[in-house]
Amino acid sequence: MTKSTKNxxxxxxxxxxxxxxxxxxxxxxxxKSVNDFLVDFGLYQLYSFVLGYSxxxxxxxxxxxxxxxxxxxxxxxxxxxxxxxxxxxGLFFLRAFVSVIIYDVPFDKFIQNxxxxxxxxxxxxxxx
Numbered sequence: 001m002t003k004s005t006k007n008x009x010x011x012x013x014x015x016x017x018x019x020x021x022x023x024x025x026x027x028x029x030x031x032k033s034v035n036d037f038l039v040d041f042g043l044y045q046l047y048s049f050v051l052g053y054s055x056x057x058x059x060x061x062x063x064x065x066x067x068x069x070x071x072x073x074x075x076x077x078x079x080x081x082x083x084x085x086x087x088x089x090g091l092f093f094l095r096a097f098v099s100v101i102i103y104d105v106p107f108d109k110f111i112q113n114x115x116x117x118x119x120x121x122x123x124x125x126x127x128x
Contacts, residue, residue, distance in 0.1 A: 007056050008049070015048030043098065051090050055083050 001009075019041055023029050031037040059079070067075055095114070099105040 007053060010056075011049045011052035012045065014052055015045040018048060019044040046098075047094055050094055051087055054086050054090055058082055058086050 022044065023040075029037075031040065062075070062079055062082070096107070096110060099110045100107050
């Protein structure tokens with residue numbers, strides 16, 4: 001199995017685990033239809049893939065860089081800052097895609113209603 005295939009499998013597993021935990025914490029698996037379940041599950045997988053794979057790529061890049069022996073603190077700080085920035089950019093584009101493309105919300109309405117509280121919530125309830 002190639003590293004890329006392994007990373008894709010890992011992101012799918014992470015998406016499934018987060019889906020189960022997220023639905024358990026938000027009131028259970030009460031879906032009105034199979035379609036609602038599939039849309040919700042698909043959104044969790046989309047978020048998991050984009051955020052997980054982009055951060056895996058960033059940390060692969062960080063591992064390939066040649067670091068000096070005393071650069072441990074620098075490496076940790078660059079890693080934290082880099083993955084935070086990548087995650088926030090990814091969340092913005094994911095939320096924009098889901099709201100504008102999937103739920104047909106105008107982009108200006110999306111920007112107007114954007115808040116940091118709801119930016120990481122990959123469900124339908126905050127699409128507008």
